[in-house]
Amino acid sequence: SAGGIGMGLVAAVAIQEEIGRAACPTPLTGTLQATFLLREASLLGGAGADQALAKIAEGMSVALGIFGEEGSPELDATAVTVDGNRLTGTSWYVQDAGKADAFIIAARAEAGIGLYLVPRDSVTVAQDRIVDLSRDQGRVVLDGTEAGVIAEPGGGEAVLARALPAILTLIAADMAGAAEWQLQATAEYAKVRTQFDRPIGFFQAVKHPIVNMMIAADETRSLVYNAACAYDHEPEDALRCALLAKSSASDTASFCSNRSTQLHGGIGFTWEADVQIYHKRQMHNQFLFGDGAWQRQKLAELL
Numbered sequence: 001s002a003g004g005i006g007m008g009l010v011a012a013v014a015i016q017e018e019i020g021r022a023a024c025p026t027p028l029t030g031t032l033q034a035t036f037l038l039r040e041a042s043l044l045g046g047a048g049a050d051q052a053l054a055k056i057a058e059g060m061s062v063a064l065g066i067f068g069e070e071g072s073p074e075l076d077a078t079a080v081t082v083d084g085n086r087l088t089g090t091s092w093y094v095q096d097a098g099k100a101d102a103f104i105i106a107a108r109a110e111a112g113i114g115l116y117l118v119p120r121d122s123v124t125v126a127q128d129r130i131v132d133l134s135r136d137q138g139r140v141v142l143d144g145t146e147a148g149v150i151a152e153p154g155g156g157e158a159v160l161a162r163a164l165p166a167i168l169t170l171i172a173a174d175m176a177g178a179a180e181w182q183l184q185a186t187a188e189y190a191k192v193r194t195q196f197d198r199p200i201g202f203f204q205a206v207k208h209p210i211v212n213m214m215i216a217a218d219e220t221r222s223l224v225y226n227a228a229c230a231y232d233h234e235p236e237d238a239l240r241c242a243l244l245a246k247s248s249a250s251d252t253a254s255f256c257s258n259r260s261t262q263l264h265g266g267i268g269f270t271w272e273a274d275v276q277i278y279h280k281r282q283m284h285n286q287f288l289f290g291d292g293a294w295q296r297q298k299l300a301e302l303l
Helices: 009-023 026-043 047-056 156-192 206-235 235-263 265-269 276-287 294-301
Strands: 060-063 082-084 085-096 102-109 112-119 124-127 137-146 148-151
Touching: 009 026, 009 156, 009 206, 026 047, 026 060, 026 102, 026 148, 026 156, 047 102, 047 148, 060 085, 082 148, 085 102, 102 137, 102 156, 112 137, 112 156, 148 156, 156 206, 156 235, 156 276, 206 235, 235 265, 235 276, 265 276
Parallel strands: 060 102, 082 102
Antiparallel strands: 082 085, 085 137, 102 112, 112 148, 124 137
């Protein structure tokens, strides 16, 4: 309806999984998340959502700015305030802030949380120093910045809640793709690295962790696509499925990163090995919108 191709979350997840498998430094990751948020805003009657979606269809990249300095994954954690349509404050932990053409900012008013679109050239972006070098992260500083309304104050939290399953599932898909790379790279290395005149893959102490990596990666991928299907076709169950997917993905990311680095031996810790790129990306993804323990807490509350 806004000039796109009508792609559902299942298709978007397939793309995001490949982005994770390649550790691709692209703003498409944040833009996909923003697209599903704007879709929900449009369905709830958000004034500027369709216009923003049309700009994305023309090539605009967007990043989400919805968190406060304390880093809480709660959807009402923003410290930015809004007066009329002017935003003041700092939006923290914005992913790929250095690549985005525009930002969707959550801001607080007396009536509640609203969502606003601001172009990059109207804000100041301060880069954070993070361990994951396959992307960047920054703080978006606003000083009476004029913004377009995506969701009016009081309606933003509902939009965020409806979009959260898609956002969690996309992050989990990235982690599933990265875990698959870690599995394949480690299995291949175990065939060529020799010790005691045998490939290290001959030894049970190496075989068993690689099998466990495969089991974990397959579990996560299954839950990711189940969550995407639920969002597309059974929205009433989408949040439960997304919490399961992100919980599994966070644990898989930690396990596969540890095993892939350890089983690559000394080179796994060096800049010469691509293993460290994926390890750092997985650790960063693990805590976006809450780690596995956080997701299980939210799941318990839901059930």
